Amino acid sequence: MRVLIVEDDSSLSRSLVAEFEARGFKVLSAPDGREGQYLATEYPVDLAIIDLGLPEVSGIELIESLRAASKDYPILVLTARDRWQDKVEALKIGADDYVTKPFHVEELIARADALLRRAGGWAQSELVCGPITLDTRSQSVRLEGQQVELTSFEYRLLEYLMLHAGEVCSKTQITEALYDQDFERDSNVIEVFIGRLRRKLDPDSAHKPIETLRGRGYRMVLPRGAPEAR
Amino acid sequence: MSLQSLRARVLLWVSVALIVLFAITIVGLAVIFQRSSELALRDALQVQLLGLIAAAEESEDGELSLPDDPGLDLSLTVPESGVYGVIWDADGVPIWRSASWVGREWFVTQWPIPGERIYLTVDEEGLLELEALLMGIRWDFHDGSSLPYTFGIALAREPYLAREAAFRRNLIGWFAVVTVTMLIVLTIVLRYALKPLRRLVHEVGEIETGRRQVVTERLPSELTGLAHNLNFLIDSERRRSVRYRNTLDDLAHSLKTPLASIRVLLTDRGVDDEAKMRALDREVSRMDQRIGYQLRRARATGGTGLGLAPVALGPIVEDIVGTLDKVYRDKQVSCELDIEAGARYQGDPGDLNEILGNLIENAYKYCRKRVLVEVKSSVERVEIVIHDDGPGLPEDAEEAVIERGARADESIPGEGIGLAVVAETAELYQGSVRLGTSPLGGTAVGVILPRRGYRLKK
Numbered sequence: 234m235r236v237l238i239v240e241d242d243s244s245l246s247r248s249l250v251a252e253f254e255a256r257g258f259k260v261l262s263a264p265d266g267r268e269g270q271y272l273a274t275e276y277p278v279d280l281a282i283i284d285l286g287l288p289e290v291s292g293i294e295l296i297e298s299l300r301a302a303s304k305d306y307p308i309l310v311l312t313a314r315d316r317w318q319d320k321v322e323a324l325k326i327g328a329d330d331y332v333t334k335p336f337h338v339e340e341l342i343a344r345a346d347a348l349l350r351r352a353g354g355w356a357q358s359e360l361v362c363g364p365i366t367l368d369t370r371s372q373s374v375r376l377e378g379q380q381v382e383l384t385s386f387e388y389r390l391l392e393y394l395m396l397h398a399g400e401v402c403s404k405t406q407i408t409e410a411l412y413d414q415d416f417e418r419d420s421n422v423i424e425v426f427i428g429r430l431r432r433k434l435d436p437d438s439a440h441k442p443i444e445t446l447r448g449r450g451y452r453m454v455l456p457r458g459a460p461e462a463r
Numbered sequence: 464m465s466l467q468s469l470r471a472r473v474l475l476w477v478s479v480a481l482i483v484l485f486a487i488t489i490v491g492l493a494v495i496f497q498r499s500s501e502l503a504l505r506d507a508l509q510v511q512l513l514g515l516i517a518a519a520e521e522s523e524d525g526e527l528s529l530p531d532d533p534g535l536d537l538s539l540t541v542p543e544s545g546v547y548g549v550i551w552d553a554d555g556v557p558i559w560r561s562a563s564w565v566g567r568e569w570f571v572t573q574w575p576i577p578g579e580r581i582y583l584t585v586d587e588e589g590l591l592e593l594e595a596l597l598m599g600i601r602w603d604f605h606d607g608s609s610l611p612y613t614f615g616i617a618l619a620r621e622p623y624l625a626r627e628a629a630f631r632r633n634l635i636g637w638f639a640v641v642t643v644t645m646l647i648v649l650t651i652v653l654r655y656a657l658k659p660l661r662r663l664v665h666e667v668g669e670i671e672t673g674r675r676q677v678v679t680e681r682l683p684s685e686l687t688g689l690a691h692n693l694n695f696l697i698d699s700e701r702r703r704s705v706r707y708r709n710t711l712d713d714l715a716h717s718l719k720t721p722l723a724s725i726r727v728l729l730t731d732r733g734v735d736d737e738a739k740m741r742a743l744d745r746e747v748s749r750m751d752q753r754i755g756y757q758l759r760r761a762r763a764t765g766g767t768g769l770g771l772a773p774v775a776l777g778p779i780v781e782d783i784v785g786t787l788d789k790v791y792r793d794k795q796v797s798c799e800l801d802i803e804a805g806a807r808y809q810g811d812p813g814d815l816n817e818i819l820g821n822l823i824e825n826a827y828k829y830c831r832k833r834v835l836v837e838v839k840s841s842v843e844r845v846e847i848v849i850h851d852d853g854p855g856l857p858e859d860a861e862e863a864v865i866e867r868g869a870r871a872d873e874s875i876p877g878e879g880i881g882l883a884v885v886a887e888t889a890e891l892y893q894g895s896v897r898l899g900t901s902p903l904g905g906t907a908v909g910v911i912l913p914r915r916g917y918r919l920k921k
């Protein structure tokens with residue numbers, strides 16, 4: 234998942250970038266509204282975290298320009314102002330959520346996860362596809378109730394596929410979402426990780442959760458939701 | 464008396480108005496008087512001329528003449544009386560002159576044809592100015608012949624001019640007297656009428672020096688509004704400055720304890736880093752909460768500004784609900800609005816946003832699925848009730864949240880801050896907050912905001 238962070242306070246911005254990267258996000262960061270605008274339009278972004286009090290171009294103007302340019306990914310607003318009129322204004326012009334400063338990083342990441350989940354059409358923090366359950370809050374995966382150990386990259390890959398369950402995800406899309414922008418793209422790496430996920434999630438080849446569409450990409454084929462009512 | 468003074472302004476403009484008005488009146492009256500005096504002069508000329516014509520008769524030698532005692536106006540017989548008569552024959556030779564006509568020639572330049580009348584002014588250097596009437600007459604003699612004659616009457620203008628001048632002088636004199644009298648009366652009236660204003664100024668001065676708390680509101684009806692608003696401003700200003708001072712005191716006080724904890728923590732060798740981090744985070748949260756609470760309290764204006772327009776509550780509620788629907792999308796809250804059409808309240812938009820935002824957000828946070836926002840409006844007050852179907856508040860919540868919130872030093876649980884701020888903001892509008900159980904099963908929070916000039920019944 235690629236996150237754009239536009240925050241002018243350099244130490245806060247540095248910490249946020251580190252925290253998000255540690256959780257497997259790919260992060261683009263900008264110290265002002267103008268650069269934020271540039272990154273937001275030049276790179277594929279899944280979520281933008283925007284501080285309202287920015288130099289050059291204000292947070293409000295940035296959000297307005299993104300929405301005007303038909304960028305429809307979720308936008309989370311950071312603000313030191315906790316007046317209701319400010320919150321209402323930010324959400325009215327197109328932001329999806331707000332977090333007031335000071336905040337706990339966990340809180341911010343949970344909100345970011347929730348927005349990404351919603352953007353993928355999931356209402357709950359637990360993503361369930363057949364026997365696979367992915368909990369975005371604890372970042373854990375269970376297979377038929379049993380904990381499955383995944384590396385951070387495997388987890389992000391599975392999360393991406395499950396968020397887009399039923400859709401075809403091309404290798405380029407996946408690489409862009411999971412790697413840094415300057416990473417030398419090698420599609421074989423994705424293939425290797427898909428192979429590992431299949432072994433961990435379907436050791437007996439009973440469910441065949443991830444389908445390979447030759448030349449087009451991969452698809453999570455298990456239907457959204459549990460197989461039977463719990 | 465400078466022009467900054469109301470009295471000076473009124474007197475100046477009334478004087479200007481009176482002078483202009485009287486000047487127009489004087490000119491008008493003088494013109495009318497002059498016209499009528501001119502008409503009177505012409506009438507007098509006519510009468511004299513007709514008298515002269517009537518007195519003329521044919522003499523025994525068949526010529527036109529006046530008898531020895533023609534029975535004419537006496538002034539024609541007195542020299543230099545100011546009334547003169549002449550009769551000329553067809554050649555312009557005077558055949559008769561009145562006895563009053565002494566030492567003066569009348570050079571006629573334009574002769575009337577028989578039957579014609581000519582009015583003219585005879586103005587010769589060094590002599591009396593005359594107003595004259597010439598009339599041409601064709602006289603029929605007994606022998607059947609007839610000859611043209613010209614009859615002339617002249618009257619001195621001087622008495623008429625003198626009368627006009629006297630009239631104008633009188634007129635100006637009287638009007639001057641009236642003007643001065645009116646201005647004197649006006650000065651006295653203004654002195655009396657402006658007395659309450661002077662008293663008001665005096666009282667405001669006393670308030671400034673601390674010798675008085677409020678302005679007396681027993682004033683003429685034009686000033687009671689002003690006095691009332693002044694008292695309102697003074698009162699809210701006083702309350703605001705008290706509130707700022709208290710907020711700063713409270714803020715300083717409530718920050719110093721966590722700061723002290725942090726300082727002790729930093730030098731405490733008996734605590735491991737993990738525990739220190741946790742403690743530090745706890746103290747930072749405490750400070751954040753207190754700063755947030757105190758600043759939100761201080762920000763509430765209580766609608767002290769006098770120029771506040773009534774704010775429509777419907778759109779504010781809709782905006783807030785729209786915002787919360789986005790933020791709490793996962794929860795799929797069903798929020799119903801029951802807002803009286805056109806409900807308005809004369810308060811600060813920021814305050815109303817805080818009251819409604821905090822209450823509706825609490826409801827979204829604690830509800831299971833349903834929230835109901837009711838706004839009722841009457842002449843005396845606006846009542847806002849927010850219902851939810853959540854677990855409800857514990858019994859002592861009202862005391863815990865609202866009462867304790869008013870005392871800054873106590874720590875308030877996170878969810879209580881919003882409610883405490885709402886309660887304090889409502890109080891600034893002389894309003895109140897009540898907690899109860901909602902028919903939906905959860906909490907019902909009601910805020911009553913009385914309108915200006917109305918107080919809540921305790």
